[in-house]
Amino acid sequence: xxxxxxxxxxxxxxxxxxxTFNFIIPRLMPGNPALAYLAKIHAQNVTTAQYxxxxxxxxxxxNVPIWKQYFDYVNALLHGQLGISISQFPSQVxxxxxxxxxxxxxxxxxxxxxSFLVGTLIGMLIAWRRGxxxxxxxxxxxxFLSAVPYFWMALALIYVFGVNLNWFPTxxxxxxxxxxxxxxxxxxxxxxxxxxxxxxxxVTGTLAGWVLTMRNSMITTLSEDYVLMAQAKGLxxxxxxxxxxxxxAILPSVTSFSISLGLVVSGSLLTEIVFNYPGIxxxxxxxxxxDDYPLVEGCFLVIALAVLSAxxxxxxxxxxxxxxxxQGRS
Amino acid sequence: xxxxxxxGQPIESSTVLYRAKGRGSSILRVITSNPKISIGLGVVALxxxxxxxxxxxxxxxxxxxxxxxxxPPSFAHIFGTTGLGQDMFAQIVYGARVSLxxxxxxxxxxxxxxxxxxxxxxxxxxxxxxxxxxxxNVFLVLPGLPLAIVLASLASSADAANKNVVLALVLxxxxxxxGARVLRAQTLSLREREFVAAARTTGETPLRIIxxxxxxxxxxxxxxxxxxxxxxxxxxxxxxxxxxxxxTSKASWGEILxxxxxxxxxxxxxxxxFVPAGLCVAILCAGLAFINFGIDELANPRLxxxxxxxxxxxxxxxxxxxxxx
Numbered sequence: 001x002x003x004x005x006x007x008x009x010x011x012x013x014x015x016x017x018x019x020t021f022n023f024i025i026p027r028l029m030p031g032n033p034a035l036a037y038l039a040k041i042h043a044q045n046v047t048t049a050q051y052x053x054x055x056x057x058x059x060x061x062x063n064v065p066i067w068k069q070y071f072d073y074v075n076a077l078l079h080g081q082l083g084i085s086i087s088q089f090p091s092q093v094x095x096x097x098x099x100x101x102x103x104x105x106x107x108x109x110x111x112x113x114x115s116f117l118v119g120t121l122i123g124m125l126i127a128w129r130r131g132x133x134x135x136x137x138x139x140x141x142x143x144f145l146s147a148v149p150y151f152w153m154a155l156a157l158i159y160v161f162g163v164n165l166n167w168f169p170t171x172x173x174x175x176x177x178x179x180x181x182x183x184x185x186x187x188x189x190x191x192x193x194x195x196x197x198x199x200x201x202x203v204t205g206t207l208a209g210w211v212l213t214m215r216n217s218m219i220t221t222l223s224e225d226y227v228l229m230a231q232a233k234g235l236x237x238x239x240x241x242x243x244x245x246x247x248x249a250i251l252p253s254v255t256s257f258s259i260s261l262g263l264v265v266s267g268s269l270l271t272e273i274v275f276n277y278p279g280i281x282x283x284x285x286x287x288x289x290x291d292d293y294p295l296v297e298g299c300f301l302v303i304a305l306a307v308l309s310a311x312x313x314x315x316x317x318x319x320x321x322x323x324x325x326x327q328g329r330s
Numbered sequence: 331x332x333x334x335x336x337x338g339q340p341i342e343s344s345t346v347l348y349r350a351k352g353r354g355s356s357i358l359r360v361i362t363s364n365p366k367i368s369i370g371l372g373v374v375a376l377x378x379x380x381x382x383x384x385x386x387x388x389x390x391x392x393x394x395x396x397x398x399x400x401x402p403p404s405f406a407h408i409f410g411t412t413g414l415g416q417d418m419f420a421q422i423v424y425g426a427r428v429s430l431x432x433x434x435x436x437x438x439x440x441x442x443x444x445x446x447x448x449x450x451x452x453x454x455x456x457x458x459x460x461x462x463x464x465x466x467n468v469f470l471v472l473p474g475l476p477l478a479i480v481l482a483s484l485a486s487s488a489d490a491a492n493k494n495v496v497l498a499l500v501l502x503x504x505x506x507x508x509g510a511r512v513l514r515a516q517t518l519s520l521r522e523r524e525f526v527a528a529a530r531t532t533g534e535t536p537l538r539i540i541x542x543x544x545x546x547x548x549x550x551x552x553x554x555x556x557x558x559x560x561x562x563x564x565x566x567x568x569x570x571x572x573x574x575x576x577x578t579s580k581a582s583w584g585e586i587l588x589x590x591x592x593x594x595x596x597x598x599x600x601x602x603x604f605v606p607a608g609l610c611v612a613i614l615c616a617g618l619a620f621i622n623f624g625i626d627e628l629a630n631p632r633l634x635x636x637x638x639x640x641x642x643x644x645x646x647x648x649x650x651x652x653x654x655x
Contacts, residue, residue, distance in 0.1 A: 011471075013468060014467070014468045014472065017468045021472075021477070022480075025481060139623075140620075143616055144612060146619075147561070147612045147614075147615035147616040147619060148608065148611070149568055149572075149608060149611050149612070151569060151572055151587070152608035152612070155591070155604055156605075158596060159596055159601060163597060163599065262471070262472075262473045262474060265473050265475075266476065266566075269475060269476060269479070270569055270572070270573075273573070274591075285573060288479060288573060288574075291483075296479075296483055296484075297480065303473050307473045311471050
């Protein structure tokens with residue numbers, strides 16, 4: 001329990017760091033959001049009073065001391081206020097984000113789950129049949145696939161399956177013209193159809209990591225005495241593979257879950273952009289294109305928050321799986 | 331973009347060096363003895379040569395429009411031309427300079443940070459370690475690419491003088507934490523060795539112990555994290571440029587893809603505008619990853635291709651089963 005509290009403390013510090021980065025970075029750069037907004041709307045004849053009012057609205061009033069700005073910023077965040085979007089003025093950043101977050105969570109969640117499941121199974125099998133032709137062939141192929149940039153893989157899939165073969169839709173999260181969002185089969189089917197290529201993109205990009213982690217860990221586990229003992233007892237091969245070797249070899253994969261999650265989220269941003277998928281990545285891209293700092297920062301904060309919570313969850317799972325962590329450190 | 335050195339197991343340089351000495355030869359022997367390292371190094375060397383010898387390989391200026399736009403590949407233009415009529419092959423070979431250059435400098439800077447944070451944190455321990463490893467871990471859990479996008483978009487709108495330098499700095503800043511943690515773990519174990527205690531008793535300064543005694547002993551690990559960072563930096567650099575956050579006026583792999591996307595090359599079937607650049611990134615990164623797998627194998631004998639006793643037992647059993655049938 002004390003261990004978990006300490007980890008929770010750590011994640012709070014990490015979150016605070018993310019918030020503080022978000023506060024400091026724009027203020028280190030020349031210019032400010034008010035100027036950017038004025039440039040965006042091609043405003044002319046702006047009076048000093050109007051300019052000052054705008055600076056106050058964006059929280060960068062030069063007459064307010066910097067510590068007070070920081071305090072106000074954190075206070076606003078705690079109340080869920082992320083500011084006003086510039087490119088979609090006057091929408092609240094939080095409204096835009098709450099619309100796009102479910103799409104990203106669905107996409108990343110499905111991709112991570114599939115990739116972990118398939119990758120770990122393949123890793124286990126090729127380690128078990130070590131030296132066979134597929135053990136020699138699979139890792140280099142997967143390494144090459146994971147070296148392909150996410151967005152390029154997405155482009156290639158669109159070109160082959162979207163444009164040439166016309167099997168899957170390549171744009172947006174669902175068929176915006178023919179179905180309306182809701183809990184009906186038409187909508188869910190449309191969402192699944194639209195998510196197919198993005199999910200495949202993410203899975204091919206991350207599969208190699210799971211396969212190689214599991215393969216290397218499984219090889220180490222297979223040389224343990226208890227595996228030899230299990231075989232000597234004449235247990236069925238399948239049982240030795242799953243219940244004796246793989247069960248113990250899977251722990252490093254669970255540990256690397258937290259690190260790989262950041263990579264999957266990064267990959268998902270690019271994938272969403274290419275597929276015009278209405279998630280956080282697409283919102284971030286539009287915000288970057290439109291010089292919309294409040295939205296850029298809001299996207300980063302939400303992504304950081306999501307990744308940190310997911311990391312914390314994976315640590316909880318790990319503590320549950322490996323008693324050594326619980327006993328060793330508390 | 332997947333982090334390499336996937337096992338996360340510490341690599342002992344001494345193992346690698348020992349093997350080199352055991353065969354009575356130099357570091358060259360280590361490199362050629364492992365096929366994965368040789369293949370990887372060959373691929374990387376090829377790209378470096380192409381980048382350096384760009385003017386010898388193509389007569390065209392990568393940024394000048396030489397012909398009508400969007401020609402498919404032909405003898406005169408083996409990779410076709412871009413929407414503006416620039417020679418795609420020239421763009422690729424000159425673009426290799428930008429992409430390799432930014433990736434290399436980001437990775438070098440990042441490695442310096444990794445060594446500094448990892449080694450000082452582990453060597454001094456106590457309060458220093460608490461503070462430094464907190465910083466390392468915070469950077470480790472913060473998502474790197476989104477942070478890089480935020481930084482690069484703010485910097486690019488501020489009209490920075492040289493966007494490539496900005497990109498390299500952004501990548502450096504967002505990529506060092508993983509390597510720092512790996513190096514810290516290894517230094518923690520090296521710190522307890524006798525040679526460090528001996529150095530301490532002879533009165534060497536901490537600075538000298540860290541950089542002259544401990545660092546040379548984990549140089550293989552440093553090389554491996556350097557390569558891992560290089561892979562990340564090249565991938566992230568191309569991604570940031572693809573998003574339009576780089577210098578859009580000069581040819582580089584990311585810019586080629588940026589313009590291909592903006593000119594809807596995909597929907598109109600101009601495959602030659604995005605296939606070469608993407609393949610180059612993939613082949614280069616796969617080559618780098620191969621070097622890292624090779625280093626992994628050298629350091630962890632269990633992963634090498636020779637079958638351990640256990641493997642033989644299994645395959646023997648399999649054969650028996652087949653014979654019985």
